[in-house]
Amino acid sequence: MASDNSISNNSTSNNYVEIRGMSFSRGDRLIFNDIDVDIPRGKVTSIMGPSGTGKTTLLRLIGGQLKPMNGSITVDGQNISSLRRKQLYAARERMGMLFQSGALFSDINVFENVAFPLRVHTKLPEDMIRDIVLMKLQAVGLRGARDLMPSELSGGMTRRVALARTIALGPDLVLYDEPFAGQDPIAMGMLVQLIRLLNDALGMTSVLVSHDVSEALSISDHVCIIADGKIIGQGSPKYLKEQGTPLVKQFLQGLPDGPVPFHYPATDYKTDLLTGN
Amino acid sequence: MAEDVVTFHRQSKSILRVLIKGDWNISFGLQNPERFLAHIKSNPETSHVEFDASLLGAWDSSLISYVVSLNALSKEHHLKIDITQLPEGIVRLVALAEAVPEREGAAKNKVKPVFVDDLGSRLINVYAQLSAFITFFGETLLSIARLVKGTAVFRRQDLFIFLQDNGPSSLGIVTLISVLMGMILAFVGAVQLQQFGASIYVASLVGLAMAREMAAMMTAIIMAGRTGAAYAAQLGSMQVNEEVDALKTMGVSPFDFLVLPRTLALVCMMPLLTVYANVMGILGGALVAMIMLDLSWSMYIEQMMATVPLKHFLIGLFKSIIFGVLVALSGCYMGMNSGRSASAVGQATTNAVVLGIVLIIVFDSLVTIVTTVLGV
Numbered sequence: 001m002a003s004d005n006s007i008s009n010n011s012t013s014n015n016y017v018e019i020r021g022m023s024f025s026r027g028d029r030l031i032f033n034d035i036d037v038d039i040p041r042g043k044v045t046s047i048m049g050p051s052g053t054g055k056t057t058l059l060r061l062i063g064g065q066l067k068p069m070n071g072s073i074t075v076d077g078q079n080i081s082s083l084r085r086k087q088l089y090a091a092r093e094r095m096g097m098l099f100q101s102g103a104l105f106s107d108i109n110v111f112e113n114v115a116f117p118l119r120v121h122t123k124l125p126e127d128m129i130r131d132i133v134l135m136k137l138q139a140v141g142l143r144g145a146r147d148l149m150p151s152e153l154s155g156g157m158t159r160r161v162a163l164a165r166t167i168a169l170g171p172d173l174v175l176y177d178e179p180f181a182g183q184d185p186i187a188m189g190m191l192v193q194l195i196r197l198l199n200d201a202l203g204m205t206s207v208l209v210s211h212d213v214s215e216a217l218s219i220s221d222h223v224c225i226i227a228d229g230k231i232i233g234q235g236s237p238k239y240l241k242e243q244g245t246p247l248v249k250q251f252l253q254g255l256p257d258g259p260v261p262f263h264y265p266a267t268d269y270k271t272d273l274l275t276g277n
Numbered sequence: 278m279a280e281d282v283v284t285f286h287r288q289s290k291s292i293l294r295v296l297i298k299g300d301w302n303i304s305f306g307l308q309n310p311e312r313f314l315a316h317i318k319s320n321p322e323t324s325h326v327e328f329d330a331s332l333l334g335a336w337d338s339s340l341i342s343y344v345v346s347l348n349a350l351s352k353e354h355h356l357k358i359d360i361t362q363l364p365e366g367i368v369r370l371v372a373l374a375e376a377v378p379e380r381e382g383a384a385k386n387k388v389k390p391v392f393v394d395d396l397g398s399r400l401i402n403v404y405a406q407l408s409a410f411i412t413f414f415g416e417t418l419l420s421i422a423r424l425v426k427g428t429a430v431f432r433r434q435d436l437f438i439f440l441q442d443n444g445p446s447s448l449g450i451v452t453l454i455s456v457l458m459g460m461i462l463a464f465v466g467a468v469q470l471q472q473f474g475a476s477i478y479v480a481s482l483v484g485l486a487m488a489r490e491m492a493a494m495m496t497a498i499i500m501a502g503r504t505g506a507a508y509a510a511q512l513g514s515m516q517v518n519e520e521v522d523a524l525k526t527m528g529v530s531p532f533d534f535l536v537l538p539r540t541l542a543l544v545c546m547m548p549l550l551t552v553y554a555n556v557m558g559i560l561g562g563a564l565v566a567m568i569m570l571d572l573s574w575s576m577y578i579e580q581m582m583a584t585v586p587l588k589h590f591l592i593g594l595f596k597s598i599i600f601g602v603l604v605a606l607s608g609c610y611m612g613m614n615s616g617r618s619a620s621a622v623g624q625a626t627t628n629a630v631v632l633g634i635v636l637i638i639v640f641d642s643l644v645t646i647v648t649t650v651l652g653v
Binding site for chain 1: 303307338339341342345374377430518519520522523525526527528529530
């Protein structure tokens with residue numbers, strides 16, 4: 001991957017990902033309206049916000065799976081939305097994405113799942129692939145589970161295997177989509193630890209989309225809060241807790257009502273009840 | 278509805294007392310606040326509105342609705358309204374109804390589509406579907422180009438699994454359908470041809486029909502139900518499980534990895550299955566000819582060889598290759614474009630079979646027309 005490294009060195013900016021003036025909509029609904037986001041290199045950044053504000057969409061935009069309507073998304077010095085297919089696939093080799101469901105291939109076992117990116121993108125000899133896979137599995141504590149099929153794994157294990165697969169190629173950027181959702185406290189604690197440790201040990205840049213405010217804040221260097229298609233707060237967790245706007249505080253403290261209304265926009269309650277259709 | 282459930286009384290010049298009595302049930306219809314409006318308009322000095330519910334019977338949301346509209350009207354006319362005389366339940370419900378003001382522009386105005394409008398949007402939809410399918414076809418061609426260049430990424434092992442599944446594993450059902458097909462053709466032909474003493478022509482009939490049309494088409498329809506549906510279900514569930522996204526983020530093209538081996542396997546196996554179906558169909562026809570018409574095996578074969586030239590088999594083979602492409606593409610297309618829920622996968626499977634069979638029949642009629650015009 002010598003050529004990849006030379007691309008990485010092109011950019012000297014402190015931010016691994018820079019989003020400038022980006023807008024995106026699905027159908028008539030404007031999901032992002034002219035937002036700017038910085039994701040600092042080598043740090044853990046959390047993207048938080050109420051459900052349905054498009055946090056996962058933002059990850060897909062960074063991963064180049066979706067294209068913004070306006071503005072630019074620069075990942076490691078490259079404008080991701082203007083890349084040609086081949087370059088985009090090359091750029092994606094340096095990104096890892098951990099999906100909410102884990103997205104393990106259900107027809108192959110744990111070992112083969114982790115080996116998959118290595119087999120596809122490298123021509124390493126089999127014994128070296130075995131060493132790398134076992135190292136990655138050891139890092140997530142599942143070396144002993146290598147022969148299990150994905151259907152035999154618990155939710156937390158699935159996600160750890162998926163994490164091992166995500167870091168198999170040693171990516172520069174890892175995107176985590178709701179890594180803590182639906183985990184028991186022990187599994188959640190392990191994942192929280194792993195994300196921080198792996199980020200520091202492998203010198204990656206991590207982006208974390210999460211609802212779990214306290215877990216996410218505990219390991220983040222930088223936080224970015226989205227609501228209503230806008231960035232409502234960006235900075236270190238300490239700064240946001242102390243200096244944030246009422247909306248930021250509502251989110252971080254988990255209050256049911258506040259600047260973010262409890263009610264989804266609706267027609268008049270009375271007319272709705274009485275008129276039927 | 279009884280007209281007198283609401284009456285208006287004047288306590289003084291400035292106070293309007295609204296007397297509410299009797300039963301309020303929504304099935305009587307809603308009370309119109311117009312009389313109230315008329316009252317306050319005719320007495321511009323009114324400044325307070327009061328309620329008296331001492332004679333109120335049973336009530337439901339029709340009363341709440343009425344009170345809420347009086348409330349709104351009073352506010353509009355800057356009157357002081359006092360609803361505390363009403364039963365406590367009503368006061369609470371009114372407070373709840375007014376707790377969240379209506380947001381501007383939130384109501385969706387449903388417009389009944391005009392016929393032309395509806396037709397137009399359907400056509401646009403068909404056009405969008407068509408262009409999506411053509412794009413899919415193009416992506417698959419690009420993927421084949423990458424295969425030729427040697428840059429396509431897929432597991433060789435997958436290809437063999439699909440070859441096994443589409444070929445040897447489907448021999449059973451192809452055998453059954455083809456033998457029966459040949460027998461049916463022979464039966465139908467025999468009844469007619471016997472009347473003219475031309476029963477020997479059963480061999481030509483079965484041979485021609487199987488070679489040119491039935492073998493390829495029946496095999497394709499079996500494969501649409503068997504393989505096309507399986508492809509849609511496999512890819513659809515991978516879509517639900519985010520496996521397709523995972524492939525993309527790992528820099529692997531889902532076309533190379535998923536669509537290509539599936540399409541290749543089916544395209545390779547279809548002509549072979551068709552040849553096999555031909556043999557089985559002809560055997561089935563021979564069985565009927567020998568038992569029902571007392572033709573000998575050698576007569577049957579001889580007659581067929583003499584009257585059915587090779588070109589009919591070749592046309593059948595050509596069609597089977599295209600059928601293979603159509604079935605594989607419709608299965609993969611529906612699977613890759615499946616929604617992300619369990620029911621969407623079922624829908625995708627159904628659509629794959631329907632689309633596959635429609636494409637097979639349409640293409641078959643096109644070939645028939647073209648070959649007839651060309652005289653082949």
